[in-house]
Amino acid sequence: MQLTFYKYQGTGNDFVMIDNRSEFFPKNNTKLVAQLCDRRFGIGGDGLILLENHPQYDFKMVYYNSDGNESSMCGNGGRCLVAFAKQMGVIENKAEFEAVDGYHYATIDAEGIVALQMKDVDTVNQYEDYTFLNTGSPHHVQLVDNLVELDIKTEGAKIRYSDLYGKAGSNVNFVYQLANDIFAVRTYERGVEDETLSCGTGVTAVAIAMHQTGKTNNNIIDLNVEGGKLKVQFDVDNGNYTNVFLIGPATFVFEGKIDLDF
Numbered sequence: 001m002q003l004t005f006y007k008y009q010g011t012g013n014d015f016v017m018i019d020n021r022s023e024f025f026p027k028n029n030t031k032l033v034a035q036l037c038d039r040r041f042g043i044g045g046d047g048l049i050l051l052e053n054h055p056q057y058d059f060k061m062v063y064y065n066s067d068g069n070e071s072s073m074c075g076n077g078g079r080c081l082v083a084f085a086k087q088m089g090v091i092e093n094k095a096e097f098e099a100v101d102g103y104h105y106a107t108i109d110a111e112g113i114v115a116l117q118m119k120d121v122d123t124v125n126q127y128e129d130y131t132f133l134n135t136g137s138p139h140h141v142q143l144v145d146n147l148v149e150l151d152i153k154t155e156g157a158k159i160r161y162s163d164l165y166g167k168a169g170s171n172v173n174f175v176y177q178l179a180n181d182i183f184a185v186r187t188y189e190r191g192v193e194d195e196t197l198s199c200g201t202g203v204t205a206v207a208i209a210m211h212q213t214g215k216t217n218n219n220i221i222d223l224n225v226e227g228g229k230l231k232v233q234f235d236v237d238n239g240n241y242t243n244v245f246l247i248g249p250a251t252f253v254f255e256g257k258i259d260l261d262f
C-alpha cells in the first residue's frame with residue numbers, strides 16, 4: 001500500500017502529517033511510526049501526527065514522538081496541524097480541536113502564523129536551580145550561562161533520565177536571558193532523545209517559569225530557539241496562567257508517497 005504524507009515544520013520542529021480521517025492508519029504500530037520518522041530509512045521527523053475526525057470539534061490530533069510512541073501534547077505539532085487542516089480544507093482561519101491534553105483553540109493568518117491556545121497552568125514547582133511544570137507535556141526549565149557551547153544531548157539526557165523524573169522522564173529546557181522579555185532556549189526532547197530545533201510546550205514552559213520566578217514581569221515573551229522565533233502570551237492572576245497562547249510560523253515543506261508493508 002502507498003501512504004500519502006505531508007511534511008511540516010514549526011521553527012524547525014518537523015513532523016510527518018497524515019490525514020487519517022478515513023481511519024486507515026495502524027495506530028498501534030510503533031515500529032512503523034518510528035520507521036516513518038527515521039531520517040535515514042524513512043521520511044524523517046521529530047514526530048508524526050494524525051489528523052482525525054472529531055464528533056464535536058473541527059478535528060482531533062494524535063501525536064507520536066519519533067521513537068514511535070504516542071505521547072503528551074506537542075505545541076509546535078499542534079500549530080503545524082492547524083496549518084495542515086487548512087491545507088486539507090477542514091478549517092479556514094480558526095480551529096477548535098481535541099488533543100491528548102484536551103480542548104485547543106487556534107487561529108491562522110494569511111502568512112501562516114498560528115496562535116495556539118495551550119492548557120491553563122496553575123502549578124509551577126520552583127527549586128533552587130530549576131523549575132518544573134506541565135504545559136501539556138512535562139518540562140524541566142534551567143537557566144544557564146553557557147547556552148551556546150552546552151552539549152544539550154549529553155546534559156539533557158542526564159536530567160531526563162535522573163531520579164528527579166523517574167521512568168516517565170521529562171523534556172529539558174536550557175535557557176539564557178537576553179533581555180527583560182527575551183529568552184534564548186535549547187531543548188532536549190523526550191521521545192526524540194536528542195536536541196530538537198524548537199519545542200512549543202517547552203518555550204511555553206520557559207515563558208511561564210521565567211514570569212513565575214520573577215525573571216520577567218511581561219506577559220508577552222519572545223523566545224529565540226535554534227530554528228527561529230516564537231512568542232508566548234498569557235494572562236496571570238495569583239499564579240494561575242490562563243489564555244496562554246503559543247504564536248509562530250507553521251510551514252508546509254513537501255508532500256509525497258511512501259510504500260508501506262503493514
Ligand SMILES: N[C@@H](CCC[C@H](N)C(=O)O)C(=O)O
Nearest residue numbers: 071074075076137199200201
Ligand atoms: N515538540 C513538542 C513536544 C513533544 C512532546 C515531547 N517530546 C514529550 O514526549 O513530552 C512541542 O513542540 O511541544
